[in-house]
Amino acid sequence: MPSPSRSRSRHRAGPALFAAVAAVAGLLLAGLPATASQAADQESCRPDGLYQTPGVDVPYCSVYDADGREKMGADHPRRVIGYFTSWRTGKDGKPAYLASDIPWDKITHINYAFAHVDGGNRLSVGSDGEKNAATGMTWPGVEGAEMDPGLPYKGHFNLLNKFKKQHPDVKTMISVGGWAETGGYFADDGSRVDSGGFYSMATKADGSVNQAGIDTFADSAVDFVRKYGFNGVDIDYEYPTTMKDAGNPLDWSFANGRRAGLVKGYAALMKTLREKLDRAGAADGRHYLLSVAAPSSGYLLRGMETFQVQKYLDYVNIMSYDLHGAWNEYVGPNASLFDDGRDAELAAANVYGSAQYGGIGYLNTDWAYHYFRGSMPAGRINIGLPYYTRGHKNVQGGTDGLWGRASASTCPAGSGLTKCGDGAVGIDNLWHDLDTNGKESPAGSNPMWHAKNLEKGIVGDYVTDYGFPADTKLTGTYARKYDSTLVAPWLWNAEKKVFLSTEDEQSVGAKADYVADRGIGGAMIWELAGDYGWNAAKGQYEMGDTLTSLMYDTFRSAAPYGAKKSDADLPVRAVDVDVEFTDFKLGDSNYPITPKLRITNNTRTALPGGTEFQFDYGTSAPGNASDQSGFGTKVIHSDHTGGNAGGLKGDFHRVSLKLPAWQSLAPGATVDLAFNYYLPVSTPSNWTVTIGGTAYALAGDLARGTTVVDPGTQTPTPTPTPTGTESPGPSPSPTDGTGQCTAPAWDTASSYGGGTTVSHQGHTWKSKWWTKGEEPGTTGEWGVWQDLGAC
Numbered sequence: 001m002p003s004p005s006r007s008r009s010r011h012r013a014g015p016a017l018f019a020a021v022a023a024v025a026g027l028l029l030a031g032l033p034a035t036a037s038q039a040a041d042q043e044s045c046r047p048d049g050l051y052q053t054p055g056v057d058v059p060y061c062s063v064y065d066a067d068g069r070e071k072m073g074a075d076h077p078r079r080v081i082g083y084f085t086s087w088r089t090g091k092d093g094k095p096a097y098l099a100s101d102i103p104w105d106k107i108t109h110i111n112y113a114f115a116h117v118d119g120g121n122r123l124s125v126g127s128d129g130e131k132n133a134a135t136g137m138t139w140p141g142v143e144g145a146e147m148d149p150g151l152p153y154k155g156h157f158n159l160l161n162k163f164k165k166q167h168p169d170v171k172t173m174i175s176v177g178g179w180a181e182t183g184g185y186f187a188d189d190g191s192r193v194d195s196g197g198f199y200s201m202a203t204k205a206d207g208s209v210n211q212a213g214i215d216t217f218a219d220s221a222v223d224f225v226r227k228y229g230f231n232g233v234d235i236d237y238e239y240p241t242t243m244k245d246a247g248n249p250l251d252w253s254f255a256n257g258r259r260a261g262l263v264k265g266y267a268a269l270m271k272t273l274r275e276k277l278d279r280a281g282a283a284d285g286r287h288y289l290l291s292v293a294a295p296s297s298g299y300l301l302r303g304m305e306t307f308q309v310q311k312y313l314d315y316v317n318i319m320s321y322d323l324h325g326a327w328n329e330y331v332g333p334n335a336s337l338f339d340d341g342r343d344a345e346l347a348a349a350n351v352y353g354s355a356q357y358g359g360i361g362y363l364n365t366d367w368a369y370h371y372f373r374g375s376m377p378a379g380r381i382n383i384g385l386p387y388y389t390r391g392h393k394n395v396q397g398g399t400d401g402l403w404g405r406a407s408a409s410t411c412p413a414g415s416g417l418t419k420c421g422d423g424a425v426g427i428d429n430l431w432h433d434l435d436t437n438g439k440e441s442p443a444g445s446n447p448m449w450h451a452k453n454l455e456k457g458i459v460g461d462y463v464t465d466y467g468f469p470a471d472t473k474l475t476g477t478y479a480r481k482y483d484s485t486l487v488a489p490w491l492w493n494a495e496k497k498v499f500l501s502t503e504d505e506q507s508v509g510a511k512a513d514y515v516a517d518r519g520i521g522g523a524m525i526w527e528l529a530g531d532y533g534w535n536a537a538k539g540q541y542e543m544g545d546t547l548t549s550l551m552y553d554t555f556r557s558a559a560p561y562g563a564k565k566s567d568a569d570l571p572v573r574a575v576d577v578d579v580e581f582t583d584f585k586l587g588d589s590n591y592p593i594t595p596k597l598r599i600t601n602n603t604r605t606a607l608p609g610g611t612e613f614q615f616d617y618g619t620s621a622p623g624n625a626s627d628q629s630g631f632g633t634k635v636i637h638s639d640h641t642g643g644n645a646g647g648l649k650g651d652f653h654r655v656s657l658k659l660p661a662w663q664s665l666a667p668g669a670t671v672d673l674a675f676n677y678y679l680p681v682s683t684p685s686n687w688t689v690t691i692g693g694t695a696y697a698l699a700g701d702l703a704r705g706t707t708v709v710d711p712g713t714q715t716p717t718p719t720p721t722p723t724g725t726e727s728p729g730p731s732p733s734p735t736d737g738t739g740q741c742t743a744p745a746w747d748t749a750s751s752y753g754g755g756t757t758v759s760h761q762g763h764t765w766k767s768k769w770w771t772k773g774e775e776p777g778t779t780g781e782w783g784v785w786q787d788l789g790a791c
Helices: 155-166 197-202 211-228 249-284 298-302 308-312 344-348 365-373 448-455 461-466 505-517 546-555
Strands: 079-085 109-117 171-177 232-236 289-295 315-319 381-386 390-392 479-483 488-493 498-501 522-526 532-535 540-543 573-575 577-582 596-601 612-618 634-638 652-658 670-676 685-691 694-698 757-760 763-767 785-790
Touching: 079 546, 109 155, 109 197, 109 232, 155 171, 171 211, 171 289, 197 211, 197 249, 211 232, 211 249, 232 249, 249 289, 249 308, 298 365, 315 365, 315 522, 365 381, 365 612, 381 505, 448 488, 448 532, 448 540, 488 505, 505 522, 505 546, 522 546, 532 546, 577 694
Parallel strands: 079 109, 079 522, 109 171, 171 232, 232 289, 289 315, 315 381, 381 522, 573 694
Antiparallel strands: 390 498, 479 488, 488 498, 532 540, 577 596, 596 670, 612 652, 612 685, 634 652, 685 694, 757 763, 763 785
16 A cells, blocks of 8 residues: 555644643542442443453443443434643633633533643643643633632633533543644643653553553543543544654654554553553443544554554544645645545555555545444444644645645755645644744644635734734635535635635535434544634624534434444354454555454364354455465455445445364464455454354454353353353362463462463463463453463
8 A cells, every 4th residue: 555645633733731730639520420320230331342341340321321322411412522722721812712612512522632641651731830721720800711619720620620510411531642742742831842652651662562651651541530520531642553754753763663562552551541441430430431533544544453442442533634734745625524536645646546445545534434433333433523724825736726736845844754745824824833943834724713714805803813914915815615525625715826625514514414324423523612603793703613513403313323333133142262463564564464364262162174254344445355375265245346436335345264174273272364455444343253053253342242152052151251241150270170280380470471371270371461460260251361271
């Protein structure tokens, strides 16, 4: 797969995050949900495919209903998640956007941006003080910004919790990282500290998992959400991919040397967060949410293997924007819903001309949704919407600029680029960042309310706040254009050759219908302060809630979202046969995508030659997966064939493969096959295996309502699993075996790496990943220790 785009995130460097952690610990705010029904069957409320920490009675019913759907209020069957940023305080003379400006009745979740990973690997918002926007700042005389005197901290956190008491169905998440603070953080004086951030906290310099750093961070995250009344944690790690030079150029010194271990570190981070949040939730009687902001670019996702972390997430927010921008010369939409078969960036890389790609364009929201739909229920996916523009100047060619070119002679300092696009500047770049020399970064970045004024030929009175003279005049006309195939509006100034990719009621309405019609969980907005409303008294557009209200109005009459991973009915009995895609090549060497598919038989029954496995993978990749190992891998059904102009028509390809006739798989045995595909897919799911004429699901799919059994029987396996409801069987005793255990005895004080074999209680055990202090026989089917049998 070519690498035409190192697509950037919308989480760009804004003003420094002056924030702090207050001194009072352990506070759970009054007025927030505190306990779930003690009589509730918590497993019945667990979302389909969500990992449950073994041995923990997670209070899912505090957040989810009996169908595993999130409870968000009677008029909110779909999510409306808005990012609320720390830096629009008004203290810099620019328009403020405070908690009182949020349309609380129109949204379901607020993501506070951003906290960071500090130098000690802890979640932080900086040192306390009156300049700390999160916990210390106040806004005297501003209506709605009066502090709640009952809280021991001030700032945004005080106001968020004040309004949450009035709107108890709205949940708040602390978002950590973003473009500017993934690999470092802003100190109290506004300077950036290049600490390594997520990169060094989760992954050591040699590429191994930094479990100690992860544990420190996860423990601090639990303390943080408890202290400040958040409902969970949103991780905005940009990006744990093996693709070289991905993410913020300021982070490359940390990231590039660790690329081989970033995916494993990311998975360990998410698993640890899930388990620690589950344990805290069980103690507190409330389920804590875990989400991520995930990339949508096929290029970035190619280096994230199969995005193995989705099982730990309540939901994923797709950053389905920044798909085109001034980091390269190709002029196109910021966040088109569909491909049109004419994307200039993809065409230059011969994506449409290669049979291996099936003509599938991978820089659009629909492609990104189907990538994640391959491994998750539609309802655990939220598409991203930008309330800001991207744009170029001096555009040559294209149709009213669309799919034209705009090359720059020099690139912004610190961008890491030697070749880039000619980004729009000045009045066409109101929300610009500064480069490392403190100069304006050309990007065509504007709030949507400013773009609406440009479209109408209006110079808003706010321009003086951004350094423009009061008598500023616009040059040329900003004509609104719209492409119905892409579902993308833009402004085209023919005189200036300026192209600004926008969103408005027509495009957001179409995207809201797309979410409603496909059972998608909802939408995520970056950022709330970019929405617009008309001020008739001033005759200009200003900050408002027009687009958010439109989504709310569409969603409130929508049916409940899709809560199941599979479109088909899968067996209710599952077996413990593990399947894993592993041994991915790194970075630009990973094309075609050729991992090993590793099958491990953890049952007590040998799988005979000819045993058939079937699974689904998403239509984000063409239906041409194969193997090179004699397993006869073939696609037996496809919901979509051909190119994807106007959208992918269905969700899954169904695949069949069989153990070779001569190859049985004994209990505890593993077999690898060489797999092959051409565009990224998230973890294949909806597995079945047919043993002795009976089809079983696989325990690893974590499907609701399944019970793990031994093949050929209806007897539940003797250890507890997160998918079943059977009581655990007895622990192995020293008399189960021969007494001739040869592996070293397990020791509670020792650390064990993945693949280590020990003996304990008359059985031999193999560790699946790094562990310390977890006793074999107590961690369950999906715990760290695999039982290799009596010895």
